[in-house]
Every structure is written in structure tokens, then in C-alpha cells.
Amino acid sequence: MPPSELMPIGVFARRSGLTPSALRFYADSGLLPPAEVDPASGYRYYGADQVARATALRRLREIAMPLATVEAVLDAGPGEASRLIDGHVAQVLGDAVAAQRKAVLIKSSLVTSSLAGAPGVPIAALKGPVLADAVEQILTATAREPGMPVLAGLHIEANRETVTLTATDRYRLSTRTLVPTEPSTAPWTATVDGDELRAAAPEIRRSPLVRIEATPHGIRLRMPDREDRHCRLLPDEFPDHRLVLASLPEATTRATLPKNRLLHALEEHPDGHITLLVTDRGVHVPTANPDPEHPDVLLPATVTGEPLLLSFSLTTLHPAVSTAIGPEVMLDLRGPDQPVTVRSADRGDLTTLAMPINPAHHAA
Known part of the structure; x- marks a missing residue:
């Protein structure tokens, strides 16, 4: 290629959006070798026809694609490249969901440990399978709204005769009333983090009896022969669902x-x-x-x-x-x-x- 058609590494870096150090790394790894290298000075030169490959490489790395997969995508045809990209995105999303679930468990265990000695106020005792079913049913009506995080929560109202669970995403409103096996000592109302309750549901389901206690910042779920679980309270006010139902x-x-x-x-x-x-x-x-x-x-x-x-x-x-x-x-x-x-x-x-x-x- 005539020297007039080649770009020094600095110019090519600006054209491709890659830094000179990244270009040297990708050259050494074989993903993007320069078109020519000056044998005397070691300067690297790139051709205009390499800009598209460099840009694609940068974009693939921006979605955290491993180098081996990047190389396969760059060398594949359009159909195979799309399949590899979809597979990578699916893996990233799966890892994110798994990380989110683990984070919920970690936060719950940290809060539980910090409140291990804090006294809890008994709210109600419910059969575990019944409570788990109700939690999973009602949580289908939650939503994740940046401006209204309370819509991702489950609202709990307890009195001596009943425990009522409610959730809404503004287009649906689900509510279920349960009869506790033991009456609560006093009326209690709060909105609990839906993700943490959802993560606790499998353990709740395997417990014949679950005792719910109110703590300063959440609820403690006490289950026989199982580790206590703690779910945080959401501070925002829950929508006035009673007004909706009454009207x-x-x-x-x-x-x-x-x-x-x-x-x-x-x-x-x-x-x-x-x-x-x-x-x-x-x-x-x-x-x-x-x-x-x-x-x-x-x-x-x-x-x-x-x-x-x-x-x-x-x-x-x-x-x-x-x-x-x-x-x-x-x-x-x-x-x-x-x-x-x-x-x-x-x-x-x-x-x-x-x-x-x-x-x-x-x-x-």
C-alpha cells in the first residue's frame, strides 16, 4: 500500500475511537495488526480499509465481549456474527440476573446479622406454603418505576383477624387476604422490598410455619430449622389502594x-x-x-x-x-x-x- 494511503497510529486511533495503547494491544493479540510497520523506527501504520474492523472491535469490547468471541465475530459472516452476539448478550443478561439474586441474599444476610440481637415485634404467624403462594401471586402486579420505587414493593396490612398483601403497577392492583394461624398483637402496616421477598419465597414455601416480626427497618421471617430471613421496608408511601377499591x-x-x-x-x-x-x-x-x-x-x-x-x-x-x-x-x-x-x-x-x-x- 502506498505510504500516502496509510495512517499513523495516532490518526487511526482518532478515526476508530480506539486509543493508541489499545491498538498496540490488539495488534499484539492478532485481532488488528497494522498494515505496515516501519522496520527502522517501529512505527505502525494502518489502512483506511481497517477502520470498519477497528470500529466493530471497539463496539464489541464495549459490550464486554471476550477477545476469543470478538475474533470469531469479526471473521464470521453476518448470520453467524449475529448468532454469536445474541449468545453473548444472553450470557451477560443471565449473569446479571444471577448477580442480582446473589446481591439480594447478601444484603438480606448482612441486615439479618446486624439485627440479630434487635428485638422484633410479632406481627403474624402463617403457613409457609400459603404465604409463599400469596407472595408470588401478588408480586406479579409490581413494577420497577425509577420515579416510584414503592411500586416494586409488597404492601402488608396485619390485624388480629387477617393479613392482607397488596401490590400495584398502576394498571393492575392485586390483593389477597390470609388468615393467620395466630393473631397479631397489634395492627401493623408497611411496604416490604419485593425483590427480597421474592428471593425468600422458596425458603418460605419449605417451612410449615413462618412467623413475621417487625424490626426497625424491615421484617424478620422466622422459620423452624432454617436461618431467619430479613426483608427491608421501602420508605415511600404506598398508593392509596383502599380509595381505589372503595370508589x-x-x-x-x-x-x-x-x-x-x-x-x-x-x-x-x-x-x-x-x-x-x-x-x-x-x-x-x-x-x-x-x-x-x-x-x-x-x-x-x-x-x-x-x-x-x-x-x-x-x-x-x-x-x-x-x-x-x-x-x-x-x-x-x-x-x-x-x-x-x-x-x-x-x-x-x-x-x-x-x-x-x-x-x-x-x-x-
């Missing part, structure tokens, strides 16, 4: 139908938005362009009240239905712009409100 108008339409058939219809629906047409014939789940693979579905249902047409986001309606207890689900409907109550047809201790979407948005 609900009476249902104008009620539909009771098989839970699994409704779930199957939602899962097979080709769109992310779902329309339900509820009439005395049943619950109709239409598709925008029905075809043999995605036909309209008519679900048998016991319906009372007025016919009603509603639209939902799949991510709102599916979790509300899937967490319902029992083989049949009951929908209490109030109108196309009012929350729908989703609960078991025969067990009402788990209730979820699901907010419809504007049908005009769905059509758009």
Missing part, C-alpha cells in the same frame, strides 16, 4: 368461565392487545384478521348483565387471569373505561383489578 362502581356485567380456556385464548392471540366481547352467548375473543391459525374464539361462559366490549393490553390481562385461584375465573365488568375485577369463582381471597385500554388506541 369502584357496581359491576354491570359478570362473566364466569373456565380459567384455562381463557388463558389459552390469550396466549394464542396474535396481537398484544386483546378485545373481549361479553354477551349472553359467552365471551368472544376476536382477532383483527382471523385466519385458520388464528380464528376468532368464543368461550362458553355464564354471563349476567349488559353486553360489553372491552380492550386490554395482554401484559395486563394475562397475569391477572393466570394468578387467579381455582378452575374458573370470574370477571366483574363495569364499562370499557373502568377497572375489571378478576377473581376465582369460588375463592375470593385473591382479587386483581385490571385496567382496560382505550379501544381507539387498539384500533390505531
Whole structure:
């Protein structure tokens, strides 16, 4: 290559976004050798046709890709390169999730150790499997909002007769009421870190009895023959869900139908938005362009009240239905712009409100 077409390492560094020291490292590793090296001075020169490879190398290293994988991507065709990049990203995400879970455990153990001698106020005693089920069901209604971290928490209200768990992401509101095996000594209300409760759920499930105690900054879960777990409290105020529940108008339409058939219809629906047409014939789940693979579905249902047409986001309606207890689900409907109550047809201790979407948005 004529010298006029070559760039010294400083110029090439500016063109590629790599530092001169990084270019020397990648040259020594064989990933990006210079086009020429002056035998007398040792100066390295690069060609314009190397800029694309250098830029790709920099971008791959910015996503923490190992050198061996970087080399494979740079030397592969587009299809294989995409597969390798996707595999690396999946590995990074998996490692991040594992690290997050371990961090929750570490924080919990540190807090537990620091509060080992701190007295706790007894709140309630509950059967472990029942509490674990309730925690996992209600936590499906949480959300991670940068401006409202409390939406990632589980709100607990305890009195002598009941323990009520509540969560909301502003589009759903799930609540379940449990009967403690032993009454609490005094009313208690707080919002607990959802991630830490989620991490503790497997241990809770394996414990026949779990005693919940309030500590200065969280709750302590005491389990026979197992290490205590501590979950932090969230300081922000939980949304006024009681006002939401109290202000609900009476249902104008009620539909009771098989839970699994409704779930199957939602899962097979080709769109992310779902329309339900509820009439005395049943619950109709239409598709925008029905075809043999995605036909309209008519679900048998016991319906009372007025016919009603509603639209939902799949991510709102599916979790509300899937967490319902029992083989049949009951929908209490109030109108196309009012929350729908989703609960078991025969067990009402788990209730979820699901907010419809504007049908005009769905059509758009």
C-alpha cells in the first residue's frame, strides 16, 4: 500500500475511537495488526480499509465481549456474527440476573446479622406454603418505576383477624387476604422490598410455619430449622389502594368461565392487545384478521348483565387471569373505561383489578 494511503497510529486511533495503547494491544493479540510497520523506527501504520474492523472491535469490547468471541465475530459472516452476539448478550443478561439474586441474599444476610440481637415485634404467624403462594401471586402486579420505587414493593396490612398483601403497577392492583394461624398483637402496616421477598419465597414455601416480626427497618421471617430471613421496608408511601377499591362502581356485567380456556385464548392471540366481547352467548375473543391459525374464539361462559366490549393490553390481562385461584375465573365488568375485577369463582381471597385500554388506541 502506498505510504500516502496509510495512517499513523495516532490518526487511526482518532478515526476508530480506539486509543493508541489499545491498538498496540490488539495488534499484539492478532485481532488488528497494522498494515505496515516501519522496520527502522517501529512505527505502525494502518489502512483506511481497517477502520470498519477497528470500529466493530471497539463496539464489541464495549459490550464486554471476550477477545476469543470478538475474533470469531469479526471473521464470521453476518448470520453467524449475529448468532454469536445474541449468545453473548444472553450470557451477560443471565449473569446479571444471577448477580442480582446473589446481591439480594447478601444484603438480606448482612441486615439479618446486624439485627440479630434487635428485638422484633410479632406481627403474624402463617403457613409457609400459603404465604409463599400469596407472595408470588401478588408480586406479579409490581413494577420497577425509577420515579416510584414503592411500586416494586409488597404492601402488608396485619390485624388480629387477617393479613392482607397488596401490590400495584398502576394498571393492575392485586390483593389477597390470609388468615393467620395466630393473631397479631397489634395492627401493623408497611411496604416490604419485593425483590427480597421474592428471593425468600422458596425458603418460605419449605417451612410449615413462618412467623413475621417487625424490626426497625424491615421484617424478620422466622422459620423452624432454617436461618431467619430479613426483608427491608421501602420508605415511600404506598398508593392509596383502599380509595381505589372503595370508589369502584357496581359491576354491570359478570362473566364466569373456565380459567384455562381463557388463558389459552390469550396466549394464542396474535396481537398484544386483546378485545373481549361479553354477551349472553359467552365471551368472544376476536382477532383483527382471523385466519385458520388464528380464528376468532368464543368461550362458553355464564354471563349476567349488559353486553360489553372491552380492550386490554395482554401484559395486563394475562397475569391477572393466570394468578387467579381455582378452575374458573370470574370477571366483574363495569364499562370499557373502568377497572375489571378478576377473581376465582369460588375463592375470593385473591382479587386483581385490571385496567382496560382505550379501544381507539387498539384500533390505531
